[in-house]
Amino acid sequence: xxxxxxxxxxxxxxxxxxxxxxxxxxxxxxxxxxxxxxxxxxxxxxxxxxxxxxxxxxxxxxxxxxxxxxxxxxxxxxxxxxxxxxxxxxxxxxxxxxxxxxxxxxxxxxxxxxxxxxxxxxxxxxxxxxxxxxxxxxxxxxxxxxxxxxxxxxxxxxxxxxxxxxxxxxxxxxxxxxxxxxxxxxxxxxxxxxxxxxxxxxxxxxxxxxxxxxxxxxxxxxxxxxxxxxxxxxxxxxxxxxxxxxxxxxxxxxxxxxxxxxxx
Amino acid sequence: xxxxxxxxxxxxxxxxxxxxxxxxxxxxxxxxxxxxxxxxxxxxxxxxxxxxxxxxxxxxxxxxxxxxxxxxxxxxxxxxxxxxxxxxxxxxxxxxxxxxxxxxxxxxxxxxxxxxxxxxxxxxxxxxxxxxxxxxxxxxxxxxxxxxxxxxxxxxxxxxxxxxxxxxxxxxxxxxxxxxxxxxxxxxxxxxxxxxxxxxxxxxxxxxxxxxxxxxxxxxxxxxxxxxxxxxxxxxxxxxxxxxxxxxxxxxxxxx
Numbered sequence: 001x002x003x004x005x006x007x008x009x010x011x012x013x014x015x016x017x018x019x020x021x022x023x024x025x026x027x028x029x030x031x032x033x034x035x036x037x038x039x040x041x042x043x044x045x046x047x048x049x050x051x052x053x054x055x056x057x058x059x060x061x062x063x064x065x066x067x068x069x070x071x072x073x074x075x076x077x078x079x080x081x082x083x084x085x086x087x088x089x090x091x092x093x094x095x096x097x098x099x100x101x102x103x104x105x106x107x108x109x110x111x112x113x114x115x116x117x118x119x120x121x122x123x124x125x126x127x128x129x130x131x132x133x134x135x136x137x138x139x140x141x142x143x144x145x146x147x148x149x150x151x152x153x154x155x156x157x158x159x160x161x162x163x164x165x166x167x168x169x170x171x172x173x174x175x176x177x178x179x180x181x182x183x184x185x186x187x188x189x190x191x192x193x194x195x196x197x198x199x200x201x202x203x204x205x206x207x208x209x210x211x212x213x214x215x216x217x218x219x220x221x222x223x224x225x226x227x228x229x230x231x232x233x234x235x236x237x238x239x240x241x242x243x244x245x246x247x248x249x250x251x252x253x254x255x256x257x258x259x260x261x262x263x264x
Numbered sequence: 265x266x267x268x269x270x271x272x273x274x275x276x277x278x279x280x281x282x283x284x285x286x287x288x289x290x291x292x293x294x295x296x297x298x299x300x301x302x303x304x305x306x307x308x309x310x311x312x313x314x315x316x317x318x319x320x321x322x323x324x325x326x327x328x329x330x331x332x333x334x335x336x337x338x339x340x341x342x343x344x345x346x347x348x349x350x351x352x353x354x355x356x357x358x359x360x361x362x363x364x365x366x367x368x369x370x371x372x373x374x375x376x377x378x379x380x381x382x383x384x385x386x387x388x389x390x391x392x393x394x395x396x397x398x399x400x401x402x403x404x405x406x407x408x409x410x411x412x413x414x415x416x417x418x419x420x421x422x423x424x425x426x427x428x429x430x431x432x433x434x435x436x437x438x439x440x441x442x443x444x445x446x447x448x449x450x451x452x453x454x455x456x457x458x459x460x461x462x463x464x465x466x467x468x469x470x471x472x473x474x475x476x477x478x479x480x481x482x483x484x485x486x487x488x489x490x491x492x493x494x495x496x497x498x499x500x501x502x503x504x505x506x507x508x509x510x511x512x513x514x515x516x517x518x519x520x
Contacts, residue, residue, distance in 0.1 A: 027348075027350050146361065147362070153347060153351070156320075156322050156340075156342055157342055158361075158362065159321075159322060160412075162362070209353075213352055
């Protein structure tokens with residue numbers, strides 16, 4: 001196997017192992033649009049890193065985190081419906097990023113690569129980022145698993161029973177920000193949410209406990225990466241979309257269509 | 265029962281809440297003692313749930329304060345709970361989300377609330393009444409000193425309601441639990457309640473059930489609750505005052 005393909009495989013698997021478990025919470029907490037908004041703001045991070053000449057992944061992490069915290073604060077005010085607020089922020093962040101990139105004329109970047117991912121161009125450094133960021137995310141997620149799960153079921157009940165809900169919510173959105181920054185290279189800004197949502201939704205068909213659902217989501221994500229890479233290699237398809245499509249195929253081939261199957 | 269000899273578990277002092285122009289609670293005073301059931305009644309929008317949320321520390325009042333006695337364990341039954349259909353969660357898991365309990369204990373508590381056979385059912389498959397019982401079970405598993413129950417028997421069938429109120433009564437009698445309860449089931453509640461607070465922004469009537477029953481303001485509400493007389497609650501100040509003015513003990517003066 002050639003080097004670039006091996007790196008692509010490792011990067012994809014690393015990302016899928018993290019987006020799976022984290023994605024289950026995105027699904028349970030109905031935060032798909034939230035993830036989308038953060039991902040859109042990642043382009044602003046790309047632009048800033050080019051202007052300031054700082055590491056791209058780091059800049060994206062910082063920009064996404066700031067936006068995530070801002071969103072949590074704005075949502076707490078409850079002045080606007082959450083999805084309206086997210087819609088406003090998502091598209092203004094994306095536009096701001098595009099304009100910044102356009103203004104910096106001397107820089108020519110591969111915009112498509114950022115939007116749809118460029119997994120075949122993953123470098124060793126990217127791999128280190130994925131390994132480090134991914135591992136950190138998984139460890140923190142494991143540590144806050146129980147309280148986060150409890151507050152996802154019923155926030156106020158959890159709060160009365162001693163969960164520090166604001167702290168947990170803040171940690172969680174930072175984790176999402178980190179994962180988006182790390183995963184961007186693999187599937188790109190516009191497709192990241194797919195890796196969070198689709199494997200988790202597929203796992204729902206089979207899982208009987210929240211933990212099973214998280215593990216299975218990681219597994220389905222890995223399958224999608226392998227399938228997508230294979231398809232991309234075999235038929236010369238764009239890799240990011242091929243991975244997402246593979247994930248979708250897994251979802252639709254699940255027992256979703258079987259009539260009358262009881263969900264337990 | 266002599267309240268003064270029992271420790272105060274929770275107290276609201278001059279609690280006031282406004283949402284913009286609208287006053288939800290106005291200078292409300294309330295105490296819950298150990299071994300006492302306090303029932304909050306009042307029309308929709310009277311601020312009953314808000315008061316409970318404030319006493320639980322889930323919401324801050326605009327003025328006034330609440331205090332809980334030190335070392336008190338709280339059990340809470342919220343007004344509603346909807347588990348996401350996307351989350352695989354059994355009753356057993358729901359009861360042990362934040363603390364572990366042996367199966368024996370889980371069965372025992374579920375038996376107390378009358379849904380023992382639902383231990384391994386998915387939360388999403390419970391009926392409204394069963395869910396209410398499971399919520400109560402989760403509160404009981406904490407061995408609470410103080411229970412906050414926001415309409416604990418809604419959706420429960422009539423015979424079940426009697427059983428649950430009996431259970432709540434036993435918790436008070438046998439374990440000295442203090443209970444603050446929001447309820448609409450006036451006739452069932454009355455039998456076991458030590459103190460009734462009619463709430464409509466302010467405390468308008470307070471007292472022991474038999475006393476309160478005789479007050480005209482309560483009778484208005486009671487009839488409405490029984491469906492004997494059409495009762496509409498208006499949010500403009502005039503309607504509030506009509507409702508509250510009949511009360512001899514109105515204007516936020518409550519049991520102190």
